[in-house]
Amino acid sequence: IIKACIREGYAFEKGIVMNRLQATKTSGGRRSMDHEKVIVIDFGGQYNQLVARRVRECNVYCEIYSYKTDIAQIKAMNPKGIILTGGPNSCYEADSPTCSKELFELGVPVLGLCYGAQLMMHVLGGKVEKAPVREYGKTEVMVDTSSPLFTGVSENTICWMSHFDYISKAAPGFNIVAHTADCPVAAAENQEKGLFAIQFHPEVLHTQEGTKMLHNFVRGICGCEGTWRMDSFVENTVKEIREKVGNGKVLLALSGGVDSSVAAGLLSRAIGKQLTCVFVDHGLLRKNEGDEVEEVFGPNGQFDLNFIRVNAQDRYYGKLAGVTEPEHKRKIIGEEFIRVFEEEAKKIGAVDFLVQGTIYPDVVESGLGGESAVIKSHHNVGGLPDHVDFKDIIEPLRDLFKDEVRKVGLELGIPDYLVFRQPFPGPGLGIRIIGDVTADKVRIVQDADAIYREEVDGAAQEYKNEHGKDAPWMPNQYFAALTNMRSVGVMGDERTYDYAVALRAVTTIDFMTAESAEIPYEVLNKVMNRIINEVRGVNRVMYDLTSKPPGTIEFE
Ligand code: XMP
Numbered sequence: 001i002i003k004a005c006i007r008e009g010y011a012f013e014k015g016i017v018m019n020r021l022q023a024t025k026t027s028g029g030r031r032s033m034d035h036e037k038v039i040v041i042d043f044g045g046q047y048n049q050l051v052a053r054r055v056r057e058c059n060v061y062c063e064i065y066s067y068k069t070d071i072a073q074i075k076a077m078n079p080k081g082i083i084l085t086g087g088p089n090s091c092y093e094a095d096s097p098t099c100s101k102e103l104f105e106l107g108v109p110v111l112g113l114c115y116g117a118q119l120m121m122h123v124l125g126g127k128v129e130k131a132p133v134r135e136y137g138k139t140e141v142m143v144d145t146s147s148p149l150f151t152g153v154s155e156n157t158i159c160w161m162s163h164f165d166y167i168s169k170a171a172p173g174f175n176i177v178a179h180t181a182d183c184p185v186a187a188a189e190n191q192e193k194g195l196f197a198i199q200f201h202p203e204v205l206h207t208q209e210g211t212k213m214l215h216n217f218v219r220g221i222c223g224c225e226g227t228w229r230m231d232s233f234v235e236n237t238v239k240e241i242r243e244k245v246g247n248g249k250v251l252l253a254l255s256g257g258v259d260s261s262v263a264a265g266l267l268s269r270a271i272g273k274q275l276t277c278v279f280v281d282h283g284l285l286r287k288n289e290g291d292e293v294e295e296v297f298g299p300n301g302q303f304d305l306n307f308i309r310v311n312a313q314d315r316y317y318g319k320l321a322g323v324t325e326p327e328h329k330r331k332i333i334g335e336e337f338i339r340v341f342e343e344e345a346k347k348i349g350a351v352d353f354l355v356q357g358t359i360y361p362d363v364v365e366s367g368l369g370g371e372s373a374v375i376k377s378h379h380n381v382g383g384l385p386d387h388v389d390f391k392d393i394i395e396p397l398r399d400l401f402k403d404e405v406r407k408v409g410l411e412l413g414i415p416d417y418l419v420f421r422q423p424f425p426g427p428g429l430g431i432r433i434i435g436d437v438t439a440d441k442v443r444i445v446q447d448a449d450a451i452y453r454e455e456v457d458g459a460a461q462e463y464k465n466e467h468g469k470d471a472p473w474m475p476n477q478y479f480a481a482l483t484n485m486r487s488v489g490v491m492g493d494e495r496t497y498d499y500a501v502a503l504r505a506v507t508t509i510d511f512m513t514a515e516s517a518e519i520p521y522e523v524l525n526k527v528m529n530r531i532i533n534e535v536r537g538v539n540r541v542m543y544d545l546t547s548k549p550p551g552t553i554e555f556e
Contacts, residue, residue, distance in 0.1 A: 035227050037078070041067055075106060099123065113203070138206050139158070140158060142403065160201045243272070259359055262406075285428055290311075433484070503524065
């Protein structure tokens, strides 16, 4: 929730909002990692974070930087390898993102992907042109398996292609090591110089042996040992936190979401009772969620820390009474959170550090990492609160992707149901109740949502037990919402005039676009029956088929 407030731009009462660049300076920016590192140079393509994630899956630490990054800075980072990503431009056009020739002369292996491959050829004297046939989708690629990039890869392998331009002539000194029916240079290499260019996207799972190729590059060609592991991350981070905090006092706003929970677990392991977690129950959480958070982090839980639960339900319902406009509701929920949090902070007295659950995609998308920030600016984090009573900020997760945060959570012994939670918005059920919020409407949506999640989870587990893999319809986010529409129904011999509940389930990779999930009809039917029978005040259940765009995932 604190991240949501920050996104909305709320400052702490006595504090100032500083922008993230300043925050990076004060929190020391990225840690001076002493382990091996691969650098991803971002040319604005859509899969760029995916490239970094796949490299990390090879147990190699990896960071994303914009193509505008100075060559001296890249050199100073002493990377073991460099990967140039895809991008939407044509490298032969004047204003297109480019890189200097020097990048290929650092003595560090370089792998160019799609746009990155074309750029490598273009800069080194090859030829890139508009392709006579545009390749898009799964494509059969014939590879030369004697190339170290394709060790262990099948000679004919399915890869994901997406390009208008193609390499019509490889640069001098390069050998062609893969082709397709329409693309004469699907991969080229200059082994001596450690330069590799591939036209397709190994980072996308549709490229069936893509992980093997990336593994070949980072572990084989670059010689990385693969020391990036979450157990050593926990150990190192705990040590760093202890050094930074000393005897200081630390405050954390715990929302029960994955990031703040894992941050709390890490801090607790490092400094125990020097940490105070404030958990504000705003009465807009899912059913039993407040108690679940208390069970794990409260006095009878597994972590050594001070836990303060503030039951602010009535306060929130009072503030929200009669408010119907979605952005106004968000603002009230955010502001009230800051107020409650500050009141608790005052009771504790001066603290030395405030913990932020920032994760690596927040950093990249707020413009400090790669180039994709430009595309996803609406996800930016606007600033950080800099309360006078806080000396500094601790961001223990700022180098991690979400799946890595979850792994750390498991390492710390946080229960699965917290670690694998689906995303839940900061303003909670407040934006899943269309129109004004009342305690009774919260009860309806909590009960309907609990039934829906229970049935979907049960059906998904059943599918997995039977087929040994995840159900193809498994949504990435699914919840019930209250439409605020009442309609006539009949129950027994009685006429009813009750609310309609809407069920939402989407499949998505990045939550920027989404499709309605094809949950089996019998599952939906069972959910409908249970909601009508078990949730007082509901006589109609609907399923939302809208994709995003034009819809959003949430209703408000
Ligand atoms: P939309 O509704 O914009 O949702 O398609 C995309 C993702 O963002 C989450 N979401 C929010 N998260 N505060 C948050 O912290 C908000 O106000 C908010 N609105 C939407 C939503 O749950 C989905 O995962």
